[in-house]
Amino acid sequence: MSVTLDSISLNQQVQITAIPASAISPKLTEMGLTKGQKITAIFKAPFGDPIAYEINGNVISMRKEEAMHVEVQVA
């Protein structure tokens, strides 16, 4: 089942399946979000947005509207 990155629950590791081309897709890719990478939501800001993710030992923060551009599947 394919979901987007903004909707995964905390501490759940998922795998990126696709980042469809959009205005922000080149940026997401160059920050290391590429197909096949494992990513985990590790904590959320108050009000649930933005969300901090761990990818490759790195912590990055993303607004929900941005995380929506990343398609993932539960590993």
Next chain:
Amino acid sequence: MKIALLGNPNTGKSSIFNMLTGLRQQVGNFPGVTVEKKQGDIKTKTGIHQLIDFPGTYSIFARALDEQIVEDVLLNIQHTDYPDAIIYVADAANLERNLLFFTQLYDSGFPIVLVLNMWDRAQQKGLKIDTELLQKQFPLANIVRATARVSIGKSRIIQAIDTLQKGKNTPFFDFNLDELQTDHAQTENTNARLEKLRQLGIVQDLQIKAPNRSNRLDQILTHRIYGYLIFSAVLLIIFQFIFSFASIPMDFIDSQFVQLSSWIANLLPEGVLSKLISQGLIPGIGGVLVFVPQIAILFFFISLLEESGYLSRVVFIMDRLMRPFGLNGKSVVPLLSSVACAIPGIMSARTISDWKERLITILVAPFMSCSARIPVYTLLISLVIPKTYIAGVLNLQGIVLFGLYLLGIVFALATAVILKLLIKSGKPGFHVMELPDYKTPRLYNVGLTVYEKVKIFIFDAGKIIVAISILLWALASYGPNSRENNLSKLRQKANYTAANQAQQQELESSLLLSQSYIGHFGKWMEPVIKPLGYDWKIGIALLSSFAAREVFVGSLATIYSVGNDTDNNKRLVQKLKDEKYEDGSSVYSLATGGSLLIFYVFAMQCMATLAVVKRETNSWKWPLIQLAFMGIIAYLSAFIVYQLLS
């Protein structure tokens, strides 16, 4: 040789820059844009090279303003800052992603030094990096290791610069920029590039991970209750320093300049030159330097927080709250700092990489009630607001003061919303950011930041402030010839001859100011300010307080000849209370006082702020727009308040 310093954000790039150039650095802007450009010299065996620090970016494809400059310079061989070589700083602890931008530069054919920085952290994380393999893959790059935070690697980098190899390299990956114009093509190329980098197996994770300290701290620092509590406490400490402790060096600077100007006045023969220097120039310079303690203190704390990694957590927890106003979490520090003083606040807006959001932050920041408004508020409140208690406990004067602060904040945010709709921006903002590991701040880097910010303020904004203050001084100290006649007439009047020497002095100052050019201008514009409930005397005080808001109090004291001394506030309040129009009604009625209070909440009565906005936006366009819209809001709301209350 011209060398560009490039790399991702949070790779310790500025530590490398500081390590290589030390104090030999200049800060300015890249031509035509307001992106900070730091430049410094590196001495090597082959000569002195110029090192230019570029903003941290993740790739050559630009999105935000500071990324655009990287793309513009690197793709344009005609650009004045086009480099002969590159020093590329990579975070060794996160190497694969960091190598992406490096491969793009390598493929573009630049001679390049690859610095594997934060080597110690890579080791702590249990990462094994195969540098030989890396070298084999990029034969023309000079690869060195460094840990710039503890100044390791300087000599290796300098040596690498001298042995840079030029020549045609075999591209790492297909890189035809003409074909990489669309989002889709860029995404695909980046994706494939990263994939190839990972396939190489340069980094091996030995799985002896150090305990994840960041994560546990983050649970507290970004907590929905503790997170805000801790941030409030941090702010409280910073404000304590800016408000209370900064006043010690500020008063010292003030008094030194007063002494200096009387010393010069005694030293030089009496005349225009002596007056110009002792009353115009020296107080003007003093008026610049007096801001230095606040700027230094604020940037000391900001760069401490930034170096430690905490600032990005603040941005993280404040982001959602600021979003409805067209701002992001990074606007919080500039706006809150403006409660102390808009000048360091506006200067700190540089951290906002999105140009539109930065501009909005700069434009609305002066609405926040700064400390220079306090003397004006205090005087006017004690003048027109009765000292009564509401519900037995709430002091009405206190409530009004609180209301004025609140009004400033509300208008700052409301204006931000409107500006968000009015100002066009090319590309949508991008808010994905790294939350770097927590680190112990390096005082050397903090100190350099403070030094640079102070230098920028004194030399860039300072010139404008000195020029305007000399102009204002001249307008207030000189007047048409009739002034001298009127002065002689005053000296013959009964109330003058009967007065003691101090009172005579006060009467003379009052006459000289009200008949100066500024005085005449105040009278001339009385019809304009009449609907706000002001007479020409208030007009003069308004005009002269364009230098700085607190000057309003001093000007009124001079006009009403009670001596320009803050201890005389009580005398001034009494004098103002007794001031009547010919028909017997009070000049300083509730309506006029209220109207003035509102005027000072909104009006851009601060030339130093304008000078800083000019510096930070690189044109006179934005400070003038700001002056205009703040003036219009101030005028209209003061008008409404006066009409409602009278």
